[in-house]
Amino acid sequence: MQELREVLLNTLLAAGLYATMSYGLAVIYGVMRIINLAHAGLMMLAAYVTFALYTRYEMDPFLSLVVVIPLFFLLGVLLHRFVVRRLPRTTGTPTMQSLLLLFGVWLVLQNLAYALWTGDTQSILTPYTLKSVTLLGVRVGVPNLLVFGVSALSLLALNFVLKRTYLGRAIRAVTQNRDAALLSGIDADRLSAITFGAGTAFAAIAGTSLSTLYAFTPDFGRSFLLKAFCIIVLGGMESFTGVAAGALVLAFLENALAAWTPIPTSFQDAISFTLLVLVLVAVPQGLPGIARKVARWRASS
């Protein structure tokens, strides 16, 4: 019972961060049909910027989001303006050029980080880094709780924008049918820039969050990008609930396998990778595909 509670709570806490990390990829994919391989590099860069703000100006990492979010939004808009926008338009599957280009951006960011901060492992040690509190009878780290709070707020804000504002509805419209959006007077190019900015800001929120939980080097972010891919393949790229469900499934599997099997936690990356392959082979439509099948089966019986 105690163990189950622990697994469930840890699942929820991890899933918040995983979802935040994945939405950045998903909104960009939805609007532009681009898989942003630079996502990992942007998370890493945000971790270093948070680190720099903490060591230089003693700015609390969570407070530094006030600087990091607008900064990375702007960086995303510029990246779109000068790099991504030059790609040929695609409406179907992502092109090879887009994958290579954004992979290149990732490499540039990595080398930039090596040049600025060397390859040494860094970490952020705040007075509360090692503190923990008891919640529902389970001990959880204070940073983990704060990270969850930040994720929950970001997701609520994103959901509000997508559902309630003209801008957010336009983003959903381009995602669901780009031509129809153009024909309704939506400026897809401007919208793409804003979306790339927002996706980058979400990468930054994830990066800052991760920097309070883990040590990092310029190579940081790769395994989290893999998790995000796994979540998106599971949950589908186009639905808000799908991504949330994907994040919950992955987080649950990681925590459950760690608690109830002898698989060591150092194998966590292998879990997401195995899951990714299994899903791609067995249910390429992901959870939405399964949900549709169940609905059809229930309707017919």
Next chain:
Amino acid sequence: MSLLEVRGIDVFYGNVQAIREVSFDVAGGEIVTVIGANGAGKSTTLKTLAGLMKPRKGTILFGGKDVTGLAPFDLVELGLVLIPEARQLWPGMTVLENLELGAYGKRARRERAGTLETVFGMFPRLRERLRQNAGTLSGGEQQMCAIGRGLMARPKLLLLDEPALGLAPMLVREVFKSLRTIRDQGVTVVLVEQNVSHALAIADRAFVLETGRVTLSGPARELARDRRVKDSYLGFASA
């Protein structure tokens, strides 16, 4: 002066030419219909007018202004709106969201509430379905929603690509009736329609496209009596 003047446009898909030297005029306040066999280039013509495709040659004037090569959202802002083939609604959004997004442009957004009432007046069925996802509407309701969304943009010139496709005869009549109403409210209409006899009956003028060229044009009543039109396009429609 004509509201729309198309002067010798050539349009290509890659290296394949779909439209050759097409020219025609549309005067304000009329309904013009474009007739042609499958693959003649009707949809391509409309897509080019709406800015989804760029002509390689020729010019398009709208309200006397050269609009060749403008982006779709610029054209919508000027009042040139296309309701595309196969409706193209946003299936995961509600009817209301679909309609409201139709009024995305600055000009249309200001008049949104009033336009919405006009649309409900024309299609009362939509009011009953407001909170339903557009993807779950029946074919006829989807078409009403698509026309409604186009009207929300406050068009001066409305282009429609086969609005009656796949509808039951009663709904076809309803859609055609709504086009008359739309014209009577001062909106100029260009209609592409497989249902040639219906289209000629409500249109003021018509022209025929054959493999990307305009081969015939004139008042709709005259074309309806034309031998060549009767043989090629009215044969099975009236049978």
